[in-house]
Amino acid sequence: MLMRVGRPARWGAAVAVAFCAVGVGPAAADTSGQDRGPGEWQPYRTAPFEQKAGDVCSFGLKGDIVEDGERIRTLAWDAAGKPAVQQVTGPLTIRFTNQSTGASVVRAVPGIATMTYHPDGSQTWSGTGHMAVAIHTGNPYGPPGEYILNGRIKLELHPGVGAELVALQGTSENLCDTLA
Structure with missing residues (x-):
């Protein structure tokens, strides 16, 4: 699954079998009842994206979606009927391109992620598989x-601040280094 963490004020629930945080927040709530079981799986699509030079990498970085079969469902609702816990899974493949040189790599980010939305606006994302995470300049939790x-993988998303990698039992690749 893939989740792309967007700019600090815009959190996303775009995921595929790895984690790809895109910048949207919880998907629309099904307010038909908070006491029912998990909602039905629904299609979820990740949009292409661009990061300006100096924000994530020293060069502009573009992400084009090669394959997107993501699905999302709500597992729990809060008292207002908004999603409190959601799950995303499905195939997601992205072509990452250095906009200065044209060099590119394709990464599949399959997995499953669970996103918990907290009343203070923070989020906890946990999952197994792959995740693409953009850490922006000025984020105090990492370069x-x-x-x-x-x-x-476990991430904490702090509103207005950025993503914090809390736990990783596995590997990581910085595409800024790969594409430099």
């Missing part, structure tokens, strides 16, 4: 980069 994480 900027476009990271492909693989394994068991």
Whole structure:
């Protein structure tokens, strides 16, 4: 699954079997009842993206979606009927391109992720598989980069601040280094 963490104020639930945080927040709520079981799987699509030079990498970075079969469902709702816990899975493959040189790599980010939305606006993402995470300049939790994480992953998303990698049992690749 793949989740792309967008800019600090815009969190996404775009995921595929690895984790690809895109920047949207919880998907629309099904307010037909908070006491029912998990919602039905629904299609979810990740949009192409661009990161400006100096924000994530020293060069502009573009992400084009090669394959997207992601699905999302709501597992729990809060008292207002908004999603409190969602799960995303499905194939997602992205072509990452250095906009200065044209060099590119394709990464599949299959996996499954669970996103828990907290009342203070923070989120906890945990999952197994692959995840693409953009760490922006100014994030106090880690150096900027476009990271492909693989394994068991846990992220904390802090509103207005950025993503914090809490746990990774696996490997990571910084695509800024790969594409430099």
